[in-house]
Structure formats: structure tokens, C-alpha cells
Amino acid sequence: MSxxxxxxxxxxxxxxxxxxxxxxRDSPLHGYGLRKRLTALIGHVRPVPxxxxxxxxxxxxxxxxxxxxxEPGAAAAPRHxxxxxxxxxxxxxxxxxxxxRLDVTDENRWFTLLAFLRHLEEPAAQAAVLRxxxxxxxxxxxxFLDGDRPLRAEELDDPFRRGVLTVAxxxxxxxxxxxxxxxxxxxxxxxxxxxxAPPGxAPPGxTRDVIPGT
Amino acid sequence: MSxxxxxxxxxxxxxxxxxxxxxxRDSPLHGYGLRKRLTALIGHVRPVPxxxxxxxxxxxxxxxxxxxxxEPGAAAAPRHxxxxxxxxxxxxxxxxxxxxRLDVTDENRWFTLLAFLRHLEEPAAQAAVLRxxxxxxxxxxxxFLDGDRPLRAEELDDPFRRGVLTVAxxxxxxxxxxxxxxxxxxxxxxxxxxxxAPPGxAPPGxTRDVIPGT
DNA sequence: TGAGGATACCTCGATGTCGAGGTACTACGT
DNA sequence: ACGTAGTACCTCGACATCGAGGTATCCTCA
Numbered sequence: 001m002s003x004x005x006x007x008x009x010x011x012x013x014x015x016x017x018x019x020x021x022x023x024x025r026d027s028p029l030h031g032y033g034l035r036k037r038l039t040a041l042i043g044h045v046r047p048v049p050x051x052x053x054x055x056x057x058x059x060x061x062x063x064x065x066x067x068x069x070x071e072p073g074a075a076a077a078p079r080h081x082x083x084x085x086x087x088x089x090x091x092x093x094x095x096x097x098x099x100x101r102l103d104v105t106d107e108n109r110w111f112t113l114l115a116f117l118r119h120l121e122e123p124a125a126q127a128a129v130l131r132x133x134x135x136x137x138x139x140x141x142x143x144f145l146d147g148d149r150p151l152r153a154e155e156l157d158d159p160f161r162r163g164v165l166t167v168a169x170x171x172x173x174x175x176x177x178x179x180x181x182x183x184x185x186x187x188x189x190x191x192x193x194x195x196x197a198p199p200g201x202a203p204p205g206x207t208r209d210v211i212p213g214t
Numbered sequence: 215m216s217x218x219x220x221x222x223x224x225x226x227x228x229x230x231x232x233x234x235x236x237x238x239r240d241s242p243l244h245g246y247g248l249r250k251r252l253t254a255l256i257g258h259v260r261p262v263p264x265x266x267x268x269x270x271x272x273x274x275x276x277x278x279x280x281x282x283x284x285e286p287g288a289a290a291a292p293r294h295x296x297x298x299x300x301x302x303x304x305x306x307x308x309x310x311x312x313x314x315r316l317d318v319t320d321e322n323r324w325f326t327l328l329a330f331l332r333h334l335e336e337p338a339a340q341a342a343v344l345r346x347x348x349x350x351x352x353x354x355x356x357x358f359l360d361g362d363r364p365l366r367a368e369e370l371d372d373p374f375r376r377g378v379l380t381v382a383x384x385x386x387x388x389x390x391x392x393x394x395x396x397x398x399x400x401x402x403x404x405x406x407x408x409x410x411a412p413p414g415x416a417p418p419g420x421t422r423d424v425i426p427g428t
Numbered sequence: 429t430g431a432g433g434a435t436a437c438c439t440c441g442a443t444g445t446c447g448a449g450g451t452a453c454t455a456c457g458t
Numbered sequence: 459a460c461g462t463a464g465t466a467c468c469t470c471g472a473c474a475t476c477g478a479g480g481t482a483t484c485c486t487c488a
Contacts, residue, residue, distance in 0.1 A: 012226070012445085013474060032436055040364070041357050044319040046225075051476050054437070059474095079436065105258040107321060111382075115357070117374040126374075143255050143329070150254070159399075160331040160340075163392050168325075170388035175381045182377060226475085227444060246466050265446050268467070273444095293466065 014100065015042065015109050016056055021084065021092040022116030024066060028083040031057060041115060045108045057082065065091055089119075096120045096129065104132050107171075127186040134179045137172050225316055228309075229256065229323050230270055235298065235306040236330030238280060242297040245271060255329060259322045271296065279305055303333075310334045310343065318346050321385075341400040348393045351386050 016038070023029060023037050031053060038048045060066050065088035068080040084092070095103075096117055103109045110133060120126050142150030144161060153165035230252070237243060237251050245268060252262045274280050279302035282294040298306070309317075310331055317323045324347060334340050356364035358375060367379040 030436075032434095035436095036362070037359050040359050044355070045316075045322075046320075047316075047476090049476050050437075051439090051478090052474080055474080055476095102259075102261075106260075108259075111378050114374045114378050118372050141258070145251050145254050148250070158332050159396065160328045163396060164325050164328050167385070167389045167392055171381070171385040174384035174388070178377050178381055182373065185373075244466075249466095261446090263446050264467075265448090265469090266444080269444080269446095 012046070013056065014095075014103070015046065015112050016048065016052070017060060018092075018095055018103075018109075018116070019112050020056065020060065021065065021088060021095070022112075022119065024082055024084040025089060025092055025116065025119050028081055030079040030081050032079075034082065042108065042112060060088075064088075092116070092119060097125055099129065099132065104136050123186040123189075127183045130179050130183050130186070134176065134183065137176050137179070143168075225314075226260070227270065228314065228317070229260065229326050230262065230266070231274060232306075232309055232317075232323075232330070233326055234270065234274065235279065235302060235309070236326075236333065238296055238298040239303060239306055239330065239333050242295055244285075244293040244295050246293075248296065256322065256326060274302075278302075306330070306333060311339055313343065313346065318350050337400040337403075341397045344393050344397050344400070348390065348397065351390050351393070357382075 019038055019041060020034065023034055029037070031050075035048055035050065035053055038053070042048070057066070057068070061068055064085060066082050066084050068082055070080055096113060097120060099113055100109075103113050113129075117126055117129060120129070142152070143164065144151040144156070146155075153162060153169070156162045156165070233252055233255060234248065237248055243251070245264075249262055249264065249267055252267070256262070271280070271282070275282055278299055280296050280298050282296055285293045285295050310327060311334060313327055314323075317327050327343075331340055331343060334343070356366070357378065358365040358370065360369075367376060367383070370376045370379070
């Protein structure tokens, strides 16, 4: 940490700021519109109250990452249209290219990063980032200790803890497969990977979208 | 929020405190041992520096959730062995039985809750909590907006965003299957569910099912 | 006309976060 | 004898979080 700020800005602020940088890179927005996008993306993990968003925007403006152009008389109050500066774009690319450890290990932060990884542009750089996640997923990990000894899934008596590990394993496998496939595609000449949904479990035509039941 | 504290304690503190309550319910610990367990469980999402842990313990002690017994001359510094009070146990059960919205929607918090759900004891109450997660997973959700319109996976051009949705879908399916299976087992008389993965929606044996690509 | 709701931004203050740094003792290697 | 690492707890201070509450405009529906 400690990047464009003199001091530390806190781990959480980083996920928020990354998403702000990313969305503004997509297109200039005013605070309210930005907030709606942020809520859709990370609201289920971290709600974005205005009293968090606006101070964040101010400090990012102060840091030179974005500019606020007051657009008079448009709607209700004077809107501040937010636009990323060159410095802001550079900061975004820097964060995407050299993620924090937590950006890679925390699924939520990782997905936030992924949502904007296209802004990195060079396929090789994108692949390098994906590899970091892959490395993390391949590390043995354990959630529970018996004294000092890590416990493996098979040793757990508790059905809920077993469930945690079962689901984590399934997730890990799914993600690993996607990562490998995508890294390969990226390194095979930067072709767009996953252009048409690869034949898999997801039946094409099943538009039910994210997280379906059944 | 706003439970045993007069005022609000913040969303993050809640995950930390739940884990503290849960681990101390497992067995009394001193701060250092507690910290190691916390790090194993949630460290990849939220590191637990001492300067966060010890103040948390103090405020929980002040709230009557735990007591600290000074154990003299043991190791280096005088250890404070932490034990949950009756009030602490009640608070734990309360948080498990009536989770916050975010406890259900944020995977990290949900897994933390799951890790201690056994302390709820009544199978019916456990099943009720699992159902909440199931309900959430069955809700249609979207991460990206085009203006105001939610975008579906198929509409996304960006391979990384597609990846996010692909992985989320796979995860959702795996978790949904586990949840349904476990709820059924719990409601069928409180037998231990998942003892040896019974056949559910997931093809038994091959857990690979979940993998989208390849 | 008037209420309600969405848009759009703001301040204030209580609180949690967490790095930096301190204390102190044990144990091991060299 | 000395350095390093681990155990175990602590304070301080800068900062981010976020609910409560405020302001103002616009639109819709009754």
C-alpha cells in the first residue's frame, strides 16, 4: 500500500477505489450513476453509502486521479461529471498490473479486479495477472487448525465446515479451469478468449444468468 | 446491526466478532492462539493485525461477551485466557440464527458463519439459516449495468467479465447443490448431513461437473 | 395543489482500522 | 555472548467508514 497517498488508505478503500477508477475508465459518470454501478458490482459485499462514496471521490480528486466538471442546470442539483485524468488511468493500470496480495487472495477483490482487467490491454500483462491467481489457488490452504496443525476436509466432523471446504474446492476447480483456458488463449496470440461460451456445463441458451438455482 | 452495543459497530467488525465468538465457543484461548485461528480462517480476506484484534477483545469484554483471566507467569507476558460468557454464547447463537443481510450475501461472511453454524444446535434452526442463503442464490442478480439495464452474461463482450460470471455460476451451482442436500438431511430428522456425500443434484463421484471450460 | 419518490450532493461525529513502535520473556543457533 | 525468531500484549495517531440528517430540484400520480 501507500501509493499515491503519502500514508495508508486502508485495504477496503482499495477495492472501492479500484472500482471507481475502472468504471470511470469505462466512461465518465456523475456520482450518482457511479454509485449505481458500484452497488451492482460490489453492493452485496460492501454497500456503498453516499457518505463513503463522496469523500472517496474528493480524496481521489485531490490526488489528481480524476476531475469533477460541474455541469450546471442539468438535473436537480449541479452534477459533477467525473472524468479520469491521465494520472488516474495510469494508476488504474498500475493497480491492475501489480495487484496487492489481498486483491489476489480475496475472491471479492479479485472479481473486482477482473471486471476491469481489460483496461490493461496487453494480453501478456493480463495473463501475468491471471497467473498470480492461479498460483494462489494452487497453494495448499487450510481454514481450520487443530492446535497448530491444519485440518484437511476429510478430518472434519462438522458437516458445515465440510460444506465450506466442499464448495471452496468446487469453486477452485471451476476457476482454475477458466484461468488455465484463458491464460492459454491470451498467450496464444492475444486472441479473445471465451468469445463464444465454450461447451461446458452451461447450456447455451440458458440465459438464466448468474447464480441460477436448478 | 446495533445489537449489544448502543451504537453501530460497523459491518467489518461483525465478521471479526462472529469469528471470535465462534472460536471461543469451540474452546477458551488466549489472544495469540485466537489470532492464529482467525488468520487461518479469514486471513486471506481480512488480515487480523494485533492492533485490530486486541481492541476488539476489549470492547467485547466490556460488553460482557467474554472474560479475560490473567494467567500469571506462564510464558513470556502474562497471558489473558479468554472465555465466553453465557451472554457471549447467547450473542453467538443470536448472530447465527438471525444473520445480517450481508452475512448471507457476502460469500466470505457466509463461510465464516457456516464455520460456526454447528453451535446453533437445533437442526431446524440450522436449516432455516441455510435456506436464507439458498434464497439469495436463487435471486437473479447482475453485476454489470448498461446505463440502467442489467447485463446478462451472454451480452458481455469482455472475456474477463464473462469469466467472472462463468465462475460465479459454477460456484452458485455447487453451493446450491450442497445446500439443498444439507437442508434435506437436516429436515429429515437432523441426521448428520454430508457424512458421505449423498447423491444430490451433483453427479456423484465426479465433482468435476462444476467446471465450465474444458 | 400536493405528496411521494427519484436525483444529486453535502456535513457531522462516533467508531473501527491498522501500521509503527514499544515491552518483555523464551529458545535456538553460532 | 549475541543475534534472531517466536510468544504475548500494549499504546498512539492518522485515517476510512457510514448512519443520521440536511438541502434542493425534478417528475409523476392523484
